[in-house]
Amino acid sequence: MTDITHTRQRRKEARPGEIIEAALILFHQKGYSATKLDDVARAAGVTKGTVYLYFSNKEALFKAAISETIHPNLDRIEELAINSTESATQRLRTAIASWATALNDCKGSISKLMISEAGNFPDLTDFYIETVVKRSRLLLIKLIQAGIDSGEFRQTDPDMLARVLFSPILLTSIWRHTYARQDPITYDLNQLAQFHLDIVLHGIAIAPEHTL
Amino acid sequence: MTDITHTRQRRKEARPGEIIEAALILFHQKGYSATKLDDVARAAGVTKGTVYLYFSNKEALFKAAISETIHPNLDRIEELAINSTESATQRLRTAIASWATALNDCKGSISKLMISEAGNFPDLTDFYIETVVKRSRLLLIKLIQAGIDSGEFRQTDPDMLARVLFSPILLTSIWRHTYARQDPITYDLNQLAQFHLDIVLHGIAIAPEHTL
Amino acid sequence: MTDITHTRQRRKEARPGEIIEAALILFHQKGYSATKLDDVARAAGVTKGTVYLYFSNKEALFKAAISETIHPNLDRIEELAINSTESATQRLRTAIASWATALNDCKGSISKLMISEAGNFPDLTDFYIETVVKRSRLLLIKLIQAGIDSGEFRQTDPDMLARVLFSPILLTSIWRHTYARQDPITYDLNQLAQFHLDIVLHGIAIAPEHTL
Amino acid sequence: MTDITHTRQRRKEARPGEIIEAALILFHQKGYSATKLDDVARAAGVTKGTVYLYFSNKEALFKAAISETIHPNLDRIEELAINSTESATQRLRTAIASWATALNDCKGSISKLMISEAGNFPDLTDFYIETVVKRSRLLLIKLIQAGIDSGEFRQTDPDMLARVLFSPILLTSIWRHTYARQDPITYDLNQLAQFHLDIVLHGIAIAPEHTL
DNA sequence: AATGAATGAGTGTTCATTCAT
DNA sequence: AATGAATGAACACTCATTCAT
Numbered sequence: 001m002t003d004i005t006h007t008r009q010r011r012k013e014a015r016p017g018e019i020i021e022a023a024l025i026l027f028h029q030k031g032y033s034a035t036k037l038d039d040v041a042r043a044a045g046v047t048k049g050t051v052y053l054y055f056s057n058k059e060a061l062f063k064a065a066i067s068e069t070i071h072p073n074l075d076r077i078e079e080l081a082i083n084s085t086e087s088a089t090q091r092l093r094t095a096i097a098s099w100a101t102a103l104n105d106c107k108g109s110i111s112k113l114m115i116s117e118a119g120n121f122p123d124l125t126d127f128y129i130e131t132v133v134k135r136s137r138l139l140l141i142k143l144i145q146a147g148i149d150s151g152e153f154r155q156t157d158p159d160m161l162a163r164v165l166f167s168p169i170l171l172t173s174i175w176r177h178t179y180a181r182q183d184p185i186t187y188d189l190n191q192l193a194q195f196h197l198d199i200v201l202h203g204i205a206i207a208p209e210h211t212l
Numbered sequence: 213m214t215d216i217t218h219t220r221q222r223r224k225e226a227r228p229g230e231i232i233e234a235a236l237i238l239f240h241q242k243g244y245s246a247t248k249l250d251d252v253a254r255a256a257g258v259t260k261g262t263v264y265l266y267f268s269n270k271e272a273l274f275k276a277a278i279s280e281t282i283h284p285n286l287d288r289i290e291e292l293a294i295n296s297t298e299s300a301t302q303r304l305r306t307a308i309a310s311w312a313t314a315l316n317d318c319k320g321s322i323s324k325l326m327i328s329e330a331g332n333f334p335d336l337t338d339f340y341i342e343t344v345v346k347r348s349r350l351l352l353i354k355l356i357q358a359g360i361d362s363g364e365f366r367q368t369d370p371d372m373l374a375r376v377l378f379s380p381i382l383l384t385s386i387w388r389h390t391y392a393r394q395d396p397i398t399y400d401l402n403q404l405a406q407f408h409l410d411i412v413l414h415g416i417a418i419a420p421e422h423t424l
Numbered sequence: 425m426t427d428i429t430h431t432r433q434r435r436k437e438a439r440p441g442e443i444i445e446a447a448l449i450l451f452h453q454k455g456y457s458a459t460k461l462d463d464v465a466r467a468a469g470v471t472k473g474t475v476y477l478y479f480s481n482k483e484a485l486f487k488a489a490i491s492e493t494i495h496p497n498l499d500r501i502e503e504l505a506i507n508s509t510e511s512a513t514q515r516l517r518t519a520i521a522s523w524a525t526a527l528n529d530c531k532g533s534i535s536k537l538m539i540s541e542a543g544n545f546p547d548l549t550d551f552y553i554e555t556v557v558k559r560s561r562l563l564l565i566k567l568i569q570a571g572i573d574s575g576e577f578r579q580t581d582p583d584m585l586a587r588v589l590f591s592p593i594l595l596t597s598i599w600r601h602t603y604a605r606q607d608p609i610t611y612d613l614n615q616l617a618q619f620h621l622d623i624v625l626h627g628i629a630i631a632p633e634h635t636l
Numbered sequence: 637m638t639d640i641t642h643t644r645q646r647r648k649e650a651r652p653g654e655i656i657e658a659a660l661i662l663f664h665q666k667g668y669s670a671t672k673l674d675d676v677a678r679a680a681g682v683t684k685g686t687v688y689l690y691f692s693n694k695e696a697l698f699k700a701a702i703s704e705t706i707h708p709n710l711d712r713i714e715e716l717a718i719n720s721t722e723s724a725t726q727r728l729r730t731a732i733a734s735w736a737t738a739l740n741d742c743k744g745s746i747s748k749l750m751i752s753e754a755g756n757f758p759d760l761t762d763f764y765i766e767t768v769v770k771r772s773r774l775l776l777i778k779l780i781q782a783g784i785d786s787g788e789f790r791q792t793d794p795d796m797l798a799r800v801l802f803s804p805i806l807l808t809s810i811w812r813h814t815y816a817r818q819d820p821i822t823y824d825l826n827q828l829a830q831f832h833l834d835i836v837l838h839g840i841a842i843a844p845e846h847t848l
Numbered sequence: 849a850a851t852g853a854a855t856g857a858g859t860g861t862t863c864a865t866t867c868a869t
Numbered sequence: 870a871a872t873g874a875a876t877g878a879a880c881a882c883t884c885a886t887t888c889a890t
Contacts, residue, residue: 015874015875030331030332031243031244031245031328031329031331031332031402032243032245032246032334033244033245033246034244034245036858036859036860037859037861038859038860046875046876047875047876048860048861048875048876048877049861049862049875049876049877050875050876051862051872052860052861053861053874053875056857057860057861058860058861060394071215076276079291095320106884112327112328114390115324115327115328115386115390116243116245116324116327116328118390118391118394119241119243120242120243120246121243122393123395124222125391126394129391129394129395130394133391133395134395142232146275147868157407160399160404160407161403163299163380163382163384164404164407164408164411167379167380167382167383167384168375168376168379168380170383171379171382171383172375172379174327178327178330178331179330179337179341179345181334182337182338182341183345183346187372191391192372192375192376193375195369195372196376197374199368199401199412200411200412201415201416202415203412203413203414203415222887248883248885249884249885249886250884250885256852258850259850259851259852260851260852260884260885260886261850261852261886261887261888262849262851263849264885264886264887265849265850268885270883270885270886277868285866439870447721453751454756455667455668455669455752455755455756456667456669456670457667457669457670458668458756458864460863460864461864461865462863462864469873470871470872471872471873472863472864472865472872472873473865473866473867473872473873474870474871474872475872476864476865476866481863481864482865484859509693536751536752536767536783538814539748539751539752539754539810540667540748540751541667541815542748542750542814542815542818543665543666543667543814544666544667544670546817546818549815549817549818550818553815553818553819554818557815557819558819566788567694580723580835581831583885584823584831585826585835587804587808587828588828588831588832590834591803591804591806591808592799592800592803594689594803594807595801595803595806595807598751602750602751602754602755603754603761603765606754606761606762606765606766607765607769607770611796614792616796616799616800618861619793619796619800620800622838623797623800623836623839624835624839625790626783626839627835627836627838627839636885651853660882669882671883672880673880673881673882674880681854682854683854683856684855684856684882685854685855685856685879685882686853686854686855688881688882688883689852689853693881693882694881694882715870728857776849834888
């Protein structure tokens with residue numbers, strides 16, 4: 001008798017979110033084309049017609065699923081740049097830990113989905129690259145530059161280093177979302193990130209490498 | 213007249229390869245589902261019927277495209293493990309350079325494709341993970357372990373380090389194949405790989421990091 | 425407050441008529457199938473559900489729209505036959521003028537609609553043919569026959585003449601409702617009808633036509 | 637064993653015509669919206685997919701059906717204007733007889749279809765009005781003007797008369813195609829047309845009508 | 849070996865109809 | 870009486886697959 005089990009429920013506010021959630025999972029699992037709207041509807045506990053009540057077509061649903069999932073995360077990223085009293089090293093640790101956490105949730109799905117469908121949704125891809133990718137990378141670059149300026153880090157190419165630092169957590173996140181069955185990854189994403197950061201900061205070579 | 217017959221005869225044997233080549237490009241650009249056999253056929257310069265002469269169906273074509281492209285690269289990778297006279301550091305450099313080269317070509321496509329379609333082709337994914345991913349990673353782990361054993365590298369987790377070392381080139385390769393338009397990457401893949409390796413070997417921290 | 429209640433109360437009784445009016449316009453503009461109940465509802469200022477409050481389904485609404493519009497005109501037509509003191513010629517003029525007036529309003533829509541949808545609504549078509557078409561034609565035939573009997577008209581086929589006399593105003597009415605944009609008709613319908621009647625009564629041939 | 641009964645026949649040349657023929661009949665019977673492509677296909681002896689082999693979509697099929705049917709008739713109409721040695725009266729008879737014949741065939745369907753769907757296909761309607769309607773009317777106007785100039789006809793409005801002369805055959809043709817079941821018309825179209833023309837030429841009033 | 853006309857199952861989308869509020 | 874969220878059957882359109890030539 002709880003209002004959850006009603007056949008024809010009236011909950012306009014909740015519906016779009018529920019549909020987006022279901023859609024995101026299926027798009028992630030099967031890809032955009034291979035996902036049938038019937039399946040999305042069933043997974044969301046509605047019928048196909050209801051999906052069209054909230055999204056004008058499949059493409060709009062896909063874009064909404066991406067955008068809606070991205071937006072809440074955008075602000076969280078910016079916050080990281082503000083903790084300015086600590087050392088660059090420490091802020092770098094914090095930033096990467098935050099990303100690792102974010103990628104553990106939904107954002108791993110998004111990253112994978114965008115890789116799969118970028119070619120088919122150019123404008124959505126533009127939006128994603130500008131608002132998520134470049135923004136994140138810029139923040140990382142700033143932190144690295146700050147470390148160089150403060151003398152914490154050796155002189156190096158901040159852009160290249162930013163890419164390098166980001167790669168393991170992003171790729172591993174995608175990997176985990178993709179090959180969970182075939183190649184399970186036992187590491188925690190944050191653990192891996194800090195391991196990498198430690199190595200990048202210290203290096204692993206024991207002997208001075210004049211021989212190279 | 214002879215010229216035409218020649219062309220035809222040459223083509224006759226080349227057909228499957230031409231179709232696979234065309235298919236790989238399109239699968240990569242648009243994804244498996246969004247790629248029409250009509251387009252593959254047109255791109256290969258044949259008709260749809262001809263595709264079915266060589267591949268029993270779309271799935272078989274996809275699997276062939278993946279497998280055929282993987283195989284030639286597998287052996288090349290193995291060779292690297294044999295040059296054992298050099299230092300572990302040097303062999304690591306060489307191995308990573310080889311991968312960077314391989315990923316510049318077609319293998320970037322494969323990596324991206326597998327990420328997109330792993331969920332829809334479990335057995336193909338098994339094959340890919342076993343023959344490509346794990347094999348490559350194992351080789352990398354061995355080289356790292358050799359470096360540790362020889363005293364060239366500090367004591368560390370070889371598996372984690374292998375993943376970390378592979379991530380930038382693999383992700384950047386995928387990235388370049390995916391976001392060429394929106395986020396062009398100017399670095400040469402090998403350049404990036406060596407940059408990363410240098411940092412991993414040396415570290416970037418100037419001051420001793422007791423404070424961490 | 426009273427004003428609003430007033431409006432509502434007035435509306436409550438007027439609802440079916442408002443819906444029919446909106447429906448007739450849309451059916452006429454787009455045809456039965458191409459007209460959506462959503463559009464009818466919106467045009468009538470209500471919601472889709474309200475339409476179903478008054479009409480059991482779309483077909484019923486269509487039939488009601490046709491029938492309701494026809495009925496008020498039926499009686500007016502019959503009145504014409506009663507003014508029997510005048511000459512047949514004069515009664516013919518009056519009758520045709522009445523029809524021209526009637527066709528200027530809504531009946532032109534009906535005629536066009538019936539032509540479009542006759543095949544899909546056989547019973548409605550039966551009703552229309554019996555109550556409107558045949559009844560009108562019969563009246564016309566009677567007037568013509570009266571004219572022949574009174575020596576006002578030459579001996580001729582009254583049925584054929586009735587059809588001929590009706591055609592220009594009916595077709596022009598339909599035409600105007602259909603091709604208003606592409607082929608605007610400047611004539612007043614009654615003007616055209618009387619022009620035709622004049623010609624039919626007078627003949628246009630000046631020379632004696634033995635040669636025919 | 638005749639090539640008619642083969643399941644998968646190879647007759648690319650005949651197909652479009654067969655499909656158009658089937659489509660025209662169904663569009664005419666049920667209207668555009670109410671006609672299902674499945675039915676068109678079945679009526680043409682093919683499957684739905686085959687329809688799309690020749691027509692990009694339903695609208696294109698509709699337009700093709702209209703256009704293809706109109707075109708062959710266009711030239712026939714023009715020929716009529718050339719027989720210039722005869723009297724205007726005679727040429728008028730011939731022209732109207734030709735139209736009556738043409739309307740007996742397919743053109744009656746077209747006229748009805750255009751009335752039903754004009755609102756939904758503005759550009760097709762433009763084409764129809766310009767190439768068929770106005771062209772025909774202009775020819776009729778010219779013949780009437782010729783008769784006036786030669787003294788065969790009384791001074792009158794040629795445009796109005798053209799419309800009046802055309803109405804009975806056009807409306808009756810539409811009528812017959814629409815209400816064949818409910819209101820069968822026994823007259824031959826040409827018979828009706830000549831009856832009308834006779835009346836128009838002679839007039840039916842015996843007594844001089846000064847009183848009007 | 850190669851073609852390309854034909855197929856038909858499958859899917860996105862629409863819309864008349866229902867019903868809880 | 871009126872709403873409008875939800876439904877689901879129906880239909881336009883696609884495309885992998887087949888097969889006669």
